[in-house]
Amino acid sequence: QVQLVESGGGSVQTGGSLRLSCVVSGSAYSSAVMGWFRQAPGKEREGVAAIYRGYGGPRYADSVKGRFTISEDNAKNTVYLQMNSLKPEDTAMYYCAADSAMVPGDELLHASYNYWGQGTQVTVSS
16 A cells, blocks of 8 residues: 655746655555646646656656656655746646556556545646
8 A cells, every 4th residue: 555645736926836745655566656647627637747766767748848857755755746937737736646567658647556645736827
């Protein structure tokens, strides 16, 4: 079992920055791959970024490349999502997700993950 707790969401203006945190507890095996997803009202859940804990190899959605950075602090069992140059279209509920393994290339698919946090809201105003 894995427990995930996100924090760091909030309201910012266009061009601003936020850093989301996801504290991971439970099975290290079951949280070998960590992902960040987002879901705006009326839209499907979208993969934003993913990382292999201890190995790196970050993956990013095209919509956030160059603006978002996923990282980890294993000493704190925490995965971060640094979000810069935020745009109104980044407004969504952001979720942290974890799983043990997946087909390479599927890291940004929500169906690849079994463990999810409760989400943290990000609102970007123009």
